[in-house]
Amino acid sequence: MSALILALTAGAVVGLALGALGGGGSVLAVPALIYLLGFSPAAATTAGLIIVTATSATALYAHARAGHVRWKAGTAFAAAGLIPAALAGAAATRLPQPVLTAAFAVIAALAAARMLRPTPPSTTTGQRVRPVKAAGIGAGLGALTGLLGVGGGFLAVPALVTVLAFEMQAATGTSLLVITANSLASLMTRSGGAAGLDWALIGPFTGAAVLGAWDGKRLAAKVSGPLLQRVFAAVLLTVAAWMLLDACV
Numbered sequence: 553m554s555a556l557i558l559a560l561t562a563g564a565v566v567g568l569a570l571g572a573l574g575g576g577g578s579v580l581a582v583p584a585l586i587y588l589l590g591f592s593p594a595a596a597t598t599a600g601l602i603i604v605t606a607t608s609a610t611a612l613y614a615h616a617r618a619g620h621v622r623w624k625a626g627t628a629f630a631a632a633g634l635i636p637a638a639l640a641g642a643a644a645t646r647l648p649q650p651v652l653t654a655a656f657a658v659i660a661a662l663a664a665a666r667m668l669r670p671t672p673p674s675t676t677t678g679q680r681v682r683p684v685k686a687a688g689i690g691a692g693l694g695a696l697t698g699l700l701g702v703g704g705g706f707l708a709v710p711a712l713v714t715v716l717a718f719e720m721q722a723a724t725g726t727s728l729l730v731i732t733a734n735s736l737a738s739l740m741t742r743s744g745g746a747a748g749l750d751w752a753l754i755g756p757f758t759g760a761a762v763l764g765a766w767d768g769k770r771l772a773a774k775v776s777g778p779l780l781q782r783v784f785a786a787v788l789l790t791v792a793a794w795m796l797l798d799a800c801v
Contacts, residue, residue: 563760571768597701620725633694640698
């Protein structure tokens with residue numbers, strides 16, 4: 553199978569996940585770039601951020617049109633992660649490749665475990681919003697995005713539900729705002745690393761992911777959310793095991 557077809561296929565899967573679940577797809581982008589398209593871990597995390605930024609912004613637009621984005625609260629949540637995202641992005645370029653691979657494997661496993669857990673109940677009344685905790689989680693998500701090139705939506709969605717008392721649809725849409733902002737902040741510190749990337753593969757990958765995000769939004773309205781989460785969780789667990797084995801060999 554040619555590299556172009558692999559890039560298009562992987563991009564479509566990433567976009568479907570981001571559009572349908574508000575997270576999880578970006579965790580698949582980096583392993584696809586490494587193991588299917590031959591990118592180094594450092595190049596893959598930078599390319600992953602480019603793909604995640606474009607795809608998340610597209611999915612954000614679709615969710616915003618449906619009225620599922622809480623702009624004020626989402627902006628404040630994202631703002632807490634901007635500086636950590638930028639600092640972590642700069643640090644990531646100096647880490648050994650096996651360390652990046654192992655760290656990514658752990659995050660992929662955590663993402664799968666998060667998806668397999670029941671979705672926390674959302675309550676918009678009678679629950680106290682904790683701004684300090686929200687800021688701490690936002691900062692942690694920013695650092696995760698900057699270091700590993702993932703959006704962190706698999707953590708942002710449950711955090712928005714449990715900490716900020718969002719209903720599930722609003723949490724999914726608002727998480728895309730957080731992902732887009734953090735990814736842009738991290739990319740600003742990696743601009744020098746983008747020069748040597750294979751744009752002939754990143755371009756089609758990104759295009760397929762953007763189109764997939766629109767399909768994912770429609771898929772979420774037709775297919776059970778828990779079923780989608782279990783399918784993507786199974787894929788992520790497989791990816792995590794493969795990457796951890798590769799880092800240890």
